[in-house]
Amino acid sequence: MPPHTDSPSPWDDAVRRATAATAAERPGGMDESCWDDVAMRGIVAMVLYALHLRERxxxxxxxxxxxxxxxxxxxxxxxxxxxVLPGAGHDLTRTAPTGDPVAECWRxxxxxxDPNAPTKGSALTFMGPTHQPESLWVPDTPEFRWDxxxxxxxxxxxxxxxxxxxxxxxxxxxSAITSESGGYGTHQRVKVKAGPLKGHRGYVRELGWVFNDEAQTVEGPAGYVVDLDDVEGLERLDADHLTRGRDHQWPRRPQGTLKVAPPPLRDPLPPRKTCGQDLEEILDRASNPEIVPPQLRQTIASAKEHHHLTLDAQATPAPQRFTWHVLMHWYQLTEHYADDQRADLYEVIIKRHLHDASPKHYLALREDDVPDLIARCMAAAE
Incomplete structure (x- = not known):
């Protein structure tokens, strides 16, 4: 499919339009040195450009x-x-030559x-990922964190x-749609003009849309989730039941509700899990609980305190898409901490996607065993 060329540079048009939309949404406008802004702008620009090619x-x-x-x-x-893009001459593979700004944006x-990479301007030496399997590629020249x-x-x-x-x-x-259509944005003040909650006022928390999958478009905002001043919880309201609020204060809220104040600081906290209960939860979610011997289980169950640290988080891109998090669970065996009175257990969480609903959990007894464990788990999941 040849690219549509009404404009000398449709990609530049997509970036321009995405930049303007991002700038309107972000406090202080579009920040080219902010990873968040660049990511949002890039995603919007890619969709705009792809739809331009597909719809001509x-x-x-x-x-x-x-x-x-x-x-x-x-x-x-x-x-x-x-x-769409490969048919327009864009090579999206990770090994493609550089020079195509569209493909480079997608890559x-x-x-x-690497969340552990040195920050820009840091004097620290790049040591490389601590728990990286040896089979994975690591750049010769360290990259700065978040580019x-x-x-x-x-x-x-x-x-x-x-x-x-x-x-x-x-x-x-x-935000771009609501700005053009005269709808209400998140945190905007509104008043209910119809329905059983008529007369109440509050702030918009979320926008609701009707997704038309056949036409691949949305309609709306069709409704809003509104935090009303004097109603506990949130309310879902039709768009035609609301009008723009003219007051901007946060009115006095009913006593005895969470809206008047957070819970008292002196409220009792829920009981802390025992070390045995904590270990039981870890073993229940692990795919290899048998690796923890009975003697270690007994030692941990009788420990005084349990603590948990995230040691590392790394990922590989598609097509071998994996994310792994390395956790350290350590248990204090005596009333007062001592290095030789501690029991350690390591947990590796493997995901195929950021929002993977079924991550895999694996245990290791030594930190030195973690890289090989990650490599084996990834190989088994492919």
């Missing part, structure tokens, strides 16, 4: 409603881009990241920007 229409003629339909999750974005959106940019969204995640930022990109497009 100018980028500025692509409706935001069609863009939002594809931003329902990263799988829809990936399906659109990989179905940036779908690459993985040298600042990052706020999911700043500890190694997963691709497409998976992390697609919901944020959808928020950018939702």
């Amino acid at each position: 229409r100018a980028v500025d003629e692509i409706r935001w409603e069609a863009v939002l339909w594809h931003l329902r999750d990263d799988k829809h974005v990936e399906a659109l881009v990989t179905a 940036w959106l779908t690459r993985t990241w 040298g940019m600042s990052r706020g969204v999911g700043s500890g995640l190694p997963d691709p920007a497409l998976e992390v930022g697609v919901n944020w990109a959808a928020g950018v497009v939702q």
Whole structure:
């Protein structure tokens, strides 16, 4: 499919339009040195450009409603881009030569990241991932964390920007639609003008849309989730039941509700799990609980305190898409801490996607065993 060329550079048009939408949504405008902004802008631009190619229409003629339909999750974005762009001459493979800004943007959106890489300007020496299997490629020259940019969204995640930022990109497009249609944005003040809650006022928390899968577009906002001042919880209200609020204060709220104040600080906390209960939960979710011998189980069950640390988080990009998190569970065996009075257990969590609903959990008795365990688990899952 040859690219549509009403504009000298449709990709530049897509980036321009996505930049304007992102700038309107982000406090202070579009920040080119912010990973979050670059990710959101890139995702929106890719969808705009792909729809331009598929529909053979100018980028500025692509409706935001069609863009939002594809931003329902990263799988829809990936399906659109990989179905359309290769036919227009864009090589999306990770080994393709550089020089195509469209393909380079896609590779940036779908690459993985090392949360432990040195920050830009850091004097620390790059030591490499602690728990990286030897079979995986590691760059000879260290990269700066997040490409040298600042990052706020999911700043500890190694997963691709497409998976992390697609919901944020959808928020950018939702704001563009509501701005053009006169709808209400998140946190905007509204008043209920019809229905059983008529007269109540509150703030918009979420926007509701009707997804037309046949036409691949959305309609709306069809409704809103509203936090009403004097009603406990949130309410789902039709769009035609609301009007713009003229007051901007946060009114006095009923005593005895969570809306008047958070729970008292002196409220008792839920009982802390015993070390035995904590170990039982870990063993229940593990795929290899048999690795923990009975003697160690007894030792941990009689421990005084349990503590948990995240040691590492790494990922590999598609087609061998994996994310793994390494946790350390350590148990204090005496009332007062001592290095030789501690029992350790390591847990590796393997995912195929950021939002994997069924991650796999594996246990190791020594930290030195973790890299080989990760490699074996990834090989078994392929």
